[in-house]
Amino acid sequence: MRRALFAAIGFAALTGAASAQDLQRFDLIERGRYLAVLGDCAACHTAPGGQPYAGGLALQTPFGKLVAPNITPDRETGIGNWTEDEFVAAMRDGRGRGGKRLYPAMPYPAYTKMTRDDALSIRAYLATVNPVSHAVEVNQLPFPFNIRLSLVFWNALNFTPGRYQPNPQKSAEWNRGAYIVEGAAHCGTCHTPKTFLGGDKSDAPLAGATLQGWFAPNITTDPRVGIGGWSKDDLIEYLKTGTNAWTLASGPMAEAVFHSTSKMTDADIAAIATYLKDSGVGAAAPKPVTVALDGKAMRAGAAIYKDSCAACHRDSGNGEVNLFPRLSGSALVQSDDPTTLLRVVLQGSRAVSTSAKPTAPAMPAFDWRLNDDQAAALLTYVRNSWGNTASPISAGSVASARASLASAP
Amino acid sequence: MARKLPAKDVVIIGLGWTGSILGYELAKAGLDVVAIERGPWRDTATDFPPAYVQDELRYAIRLDLFLRPDQETLTFRNNAGQTALPIRSFVSFLPGNGVGGAGVHWNGQTWRFLPTDFRVRSHLEERYGKDALPADMTIQDWPLSYDDIEPYYDRFEKLCGTSGKAGNIRGVKQPGGNPFEGWRSSEYPTPPLKQGYGATLFAEAARKAGHSPFPQPASNLSEAYVNPLGIKLGQCTYCGFCERFGCGNYSKSSPQTCVLPALLRFPNFTAQTESEVTKINLDGTGTRATGVTYVDTSGNEWEQPASLVLVCAFALFNVRLLLLSGIGKPYDSQTGQGVVGRNYAYQTTSSVGVILRDKVLNTFIATGAHGMIIDDYNGDNFDHSGLGFVGGGYMGMWQTNARPIETRPVPAGTPKWGAQWKKATAETFNRAMSLGTHASSYSYRDCYLDLDPTYKDRLGRPLMRMTFDFHDNELKMSAYLTDRLAEIARALDPVEITPSPRKGPYTIDIYQTTHNTGGTVMGADPATSVINRYCQSWDVHNVFVPGGASVFPQNHGYNPTDTVGALAYWTADAIKGRYLKNPGPLM
Numbered sequence: 001m002r003r004a005l006f007a008a009i010g011f012a013a014l015t016g017a018a019s020a021q022d023l024q025r026f027d028l029i030e031r032g033r034y035l036a037v038l039g040d041c042a043a044c045h046t047a048p049g050g051q052p053y054a055g056g057l058a059l060q061t062p063f064g065k066l067v068a069p070n071i072t073p074d075r076e077t078g079i080g081n082w083t084e085d086e087f088v089a090a091m092r093d094g095r096g097r098g099g100k101r102l103y104p105a106m107p108y109p110a111y112t113k114m115t116r117d118d119a120l121s122i123r124a125y126l127a128t129v130n131p132v133s134h135a136v137e138v139n140q141l142p143f144p145f146n147i148r149l150s151l152v153f154w155n156a157l158n159f160t161p162g163r164y165q166p167n168p169q170k171s172a173e174w175n176r177g178a179y180i181v182e183g184a185a186h187c188g189t190c191h192t193p194k195t196f197l198g199g200d201k202s203d204a205p206l207a208g209a210t211l212q213g214w215f216a217p218n219i220t221t222d223p224r225v226g227i228g229g230w231s232k233d234d235l236i237e238y239l240k241t242g243t244n245a246w247t248l249a250s251g252p253m254a255e256a257v258f259h260s261t262s263k264m265t266d267a268d269i270a271a272i273a274t275y276l277k278d279s280g281v282g283a284a285a286p287k288p289v290t291v292a293l294d295g296k297a298m299r300a301g302a303a304i305y306k307d308s309c310a311a312c313h314r315d316s317g318n319g320e321v322n323l324f325p326r327l328s329g330s331a332l333v334q335s336d337d338p339t340t341l342l343r344v345v346l347q348g349s350r351a352v353s354t355s356a357k358p359t360a361p362a363m364p365a366f367d368w369r370l371n372d373d374q375a376a377a378l379l380t381y382v383r384n385s386w387g388n389t390a391s392p393i394s395a396g397s398v399a400s401a402r403a404s405l406a407s408a409p
Numbered sequence: 410m411a412r413k414l415p416a417k418d419v420v421i422i423g424l425g426w427t428g429s430i431l432g433y434e435l436a437k438a439g440l441d442v443v444a445i446e447r448g449p450w451r452d453t454a455t456d457f458p459p460a461y462v463q464d465e466l467r468y469a470i471r472l473d474l475f476l477r478p479d480q481e482t483l484t485f486r487n488n489a490g491q492t493a494l495p496i497r498s499f500v501s502f503l504p505g506n507g508v509g510g511a512g513v514h515w516n517g518q519t520w521r522f523l524p525t526d527f528r529v530r531s532h533l534e535e536r537y538g539k540d541a542l543p544a545d546m547t548i549q550d551w552p553l554s555y556d557d558i559e560p561y562y563d564r565f566e567k568l569c570g571t572s573g574k575a576g577n578i579r580g581v582k583q584p585g586g587n588p589f590e591g592w593r594s595s596e597y598p599t600p601p602l603k604q605g606y607g608a609t610l611f612a613e614a615a616r617k618a619g620h621s622p623f624p625q626p627a628s629n630l631s632e633a634y635v636n637p638l639g640i641k642l643g644q645c646t647y648c649g650f651c652e653r654f655g656c657g658n659y660s661k662s663s664p665q666t667c668v669l670p671a672l673l674r675f676p677n678f679t680a681q682t683e684s685e686v687t688k689i690n691l692d693g694t695g696t697r698a699t700g701v702t703y704v705d706t707s708g709n710e711w712e713q714p715a716s717l718v719l720v721c722a723f724a725l726f727n728v729r730l731l732l733l734s735g736i737g738k739p740y741d742s743q744t745g746q747g748v749v750g751r752n753y754a755y756q757t758t759s760s761v762g763v764i765l766r767d768k769v770l771n772t773f774i775a776t777g778a779h780g781m782i783i784d785d786y787n788g789d790n791f792d793h794s795g796l797g798f799v800g801g802g803y804m805g806m807w808q809t810n811a812r813p814i815e816t817r818p819v820p821a822g823t824p825k826w827g828a829q830w831k832k833a834t835a836e837t838f839n840r841a842m843s844l845g846t847h848a849s850s851y852s853y854r855d856c857y858l859d860l861d862p863t864y865k866d867r868l869g870r871p872l873m874r875m876t877f878d879f880h881d882n883e884l885k886m887s888a889y890l891t892d893r894l895a896e897i898a899r900a901l902d903p904v905e906i907t908p909s910p911r912k913g914p915y916t917i918d919i920y921q922t923t924h925n926t927g928g929t930v931m932g933a934d935p936a937t938s939v940i941n942r943y944c945q946s947w948d949v950h951n952v953f954v955p956g957g958a959s960v961f962p963q964n965h966g967y968n969p970t971d972t973v974g975a976l977a978y979w980t981a982d983a984i985k986g987r988y989l990k991n992p993g994p995l996m
Contacts, residue, residue: 308460311459312459323643358639364455364459364461366460
């Protein structure tokens with residue numbers, strides 16, 4: 001909390017533009033540290049159990065493997081030799097040292113919205129971390145994706161450079177939220193659907209996308225499959241603590257909460273919530289027809305639910321706040337893309353532990369206990385009970401989820 | 410030769426209730442803490458998932474969560490005239506294994522001792538005269554009073570979220586609670602559990618007989634609860650898989666459910682599992698511990714230096730570790746001299762089986778501490794004049810489960826197997842219930858623990874030897890209590906009633922309870938105690954035994970865990986508030 005307070009003071013006190021001679025300034029470095037939290041740089045650039053920012057985490061992209069580079073100040077293997085302009089270009093234009101094009105796993109399509117001052121603050125902070133000599137082979141993509149020249153075409157199609165333009169119709173808080181969501185926190189990198197080339201679908205921002213075997217949910221204001229049912233306070237609680245009356249963060253979002261959102265200032269979390277609740281996107285998605293209760297799958301699903309699920313999630317589907325996620329009215333349960341739902345039931349998952357909510361409960365795996373037909377019946381039931389409405393789940397989709405989880409690293 | 414590790418401020422031996430509580434309190438105070446645990450890591454969500462934890466064969470019959478005798482056992486005999494032999498399968502009592510210790514497999518019964526229990530010898534001698542107690546009975550007053558420990562009971566119950574109904578809040582009697590209990594600073598953290606039909610019938614009968622039945626205090630939570638560490642617990646589902654099981658519904662309080670999620674967030678806390686502490690090391694003067702030696706699963710030996718050593722293992726193993734480490738003078742039953750191993754005691758339990766006429770009891774709707782109780786015959790709540798014994802216990806209809814393998818109530822005379830047995834089981838199952846008494850076990854000169862002269866463990870260290878039998882005082886008490894319970898049961902108009910008072914001799918091949926107490930008892934006099942009022946060794950000032958049941962001078966008519974947890978908090982406060990400021994003997 002003290003750190004957060006420092007950060008807030010840093011923002012208020014900082015008026016002049018950053019420049020080379022003041023990269024040692026504490027307030028600048030502290031601001032950069034906080035921006036690195038907002039941007040969750042460590043998520044990719046720190047390997048599990050590795051030295052901070054020394055790189056080495058392999059990202060599984062749809063095109064192959066990319067490894068996040070060393071961004072410590074080491075002069076040989078890190079970015080110690082980079083100029084300010086080179087750093088800013090990497091952040092905002094996707095152009096590394098010597099003009100080398102970066103793969104968009106580095107979220108420069110989002111960071112392009114950041115101010116030069118903010119980018120340089122991060123640079124000032126990174127200059128203070130422990131330099132680590134650790135050479136990383138970034139590009140481990142197969143042909144033809146390993147040819148960086150292809151990025152010229154990718155950028156032409158998918159990348160719109162440019163700073164964030166404040167919306168004068170909206171409050172300062174809303175604009176701060178938009179700046180964080182669209183820029184530093186790069187929420188769309190996971191939550192925005194992708195084109196077949198991996199670029200953002202510009203007509204459906206934040207409408208949810210599948211990655212790394214999870215469905216990063218729709219975080220538009222759609223009432224059924226988005227966060228339209230969440231109050232602003234629900235959203236704030238979720239980002240701050242990893243849990244709220246609706247759900248608990250697990251999977252990649254657990255990491256995002258652990259490393260980033262739970263460490264944001266209260267003001268920034270409120271700004272994000274203000275923006276997401278009023279982002280102007282997320283007209284209600286077409287609602288499928290509710291599966292009738294008297295079908296064979298629904299009857300079987302009800303029986304399985306009673307036997308295997310109701311002890312925690314309750315007959316009502318209301319679960320228990322901060323412990324067992326609520327299924328009734330849940331966007332995740334009703335999601336058009338059931339990737340996460342299938343994964344959680346088959347493989348289980350663990351909620352995040354934060355200082356405010358340390359419990360970190362878990363969903364057990366049921367893959368050994370439910371066959372494909374049973375899992376399909378169960379999920380069809382929970383997607384169409386207690387007022388929920390969603391397409392039925394087929395045994396075939398359970399089987400393919402099972403297969404893809406089994407082959408996942 | 411042990412390899413030496415970097416020194417820590419605190420080494421904790423055993424990561425159960427006391428280890429977790431002390432770990433949390435001292436890590437929070439900023440100390441560098443390592444807990445060394447013999448058994449495996451165990452976590453609520455991933456080791457006890459509701460998807461498979463209700464497996465009676467695995468957990469209740471094959472005892473998956475318990476200590477195996479090849480890890481450690483002890484030898485047993487009823488009296489010094491016999492030769493003790495090794496216990497080759499644990500039956501009478503079941504020591505736990507792994508993180509959470511007994512706090513994983515317990516039932517959740519969360520009782521405070523009576524105010525008079527804390528000064529039991531003084532109280533009984535004042536009321537019944539100096540000669541009322543048998544000459545060989547070695548009970549003694551605790552070195553602290555109920556008033557001293559009350560705030561710590563309150564803290565432990567709030568940690569657990571215990572469900573119940575207070576009978577006495579700051580001296581004001583509360584209807585519906587236990588009228589005999591000591592004062593409470595506040596109501597239970599969560600309301601009482603819903604009671605089953607059998608318990609309701611018992612309560613009606615007890616009330617008609619002039620008693621004041623009340624719901625058993627339970628750390629199986631009646632509703633969801635957030636404890637003071639910010640950890641969330643869930644509502645009990647009454648599944649009846651508590652004792653011998655971990656609870657994946659987060660509704661039975663345990664170290665992993667109530668403490669560890671918060672404790673593990675401290676970067677200055679480390680848990681070292683599957684590592685057995687073999688010895689507490691002393692400096693040349695023998696008055697200061699330098700740390701511990703432990704062995705990992707590969708047989709490698711490590712020395713962990715530390716400024717403070719906390720002995721937090723199961724009661725029996727606390728005693729053995731002090732004996733093996735040469736801390737405190739071993740007890741000699743011939744001379745009555747020495748202290749380590751002295752005043753080993755147990756618990757005196759009995760039952761009254763009842764088969765009712767036309768009732769559907771559904772006793773499988775159950776949880777670990779689920780029932781209606783009367784406390785009229787506990788401690789000195791009743792006049793013992795002319796009865797020929799002292800002590801007592803609570804009694805009532807509490808039924809922790811009706812699991813299918815072990816719950817096979819049949820009328821007397823039914824064959825032990827075959828078609829008739831199956832038929833009788835089916836006809837009787839829903840009409841049968843078990844009433845019980847749970848009573849004190851006072852300590853005696855000839856009941857003790859020492860090192861066995863013959864048998865050794867896998868590391869070549871002597872096993873501990875248990876010498877114990879029930880005494881006439883306890884057997885008379887059990888007969889009396891069981892009669893009183895049977896009187897109430899007869900008012901239920903049973904078709905069959907089977908009172909089973911405890912009979913001697915004590916045998917290790919029938920499960921009774923895992924309430925093994927004493928051996929490192931606390932007291933005001935170093936001649937009759939191992940640790941002082943603050944659970945600090947009289948001999949080695951930086952060794953504490955913070956509240957395992959080994960510190961009980963005798964066992965009273967209640968389950969030990971609440972007192973164990975309260976003493977852990979009591980010791981933590983003494984260490985933080987007094988010892989750290991001026992390390993040395995506190996008394």
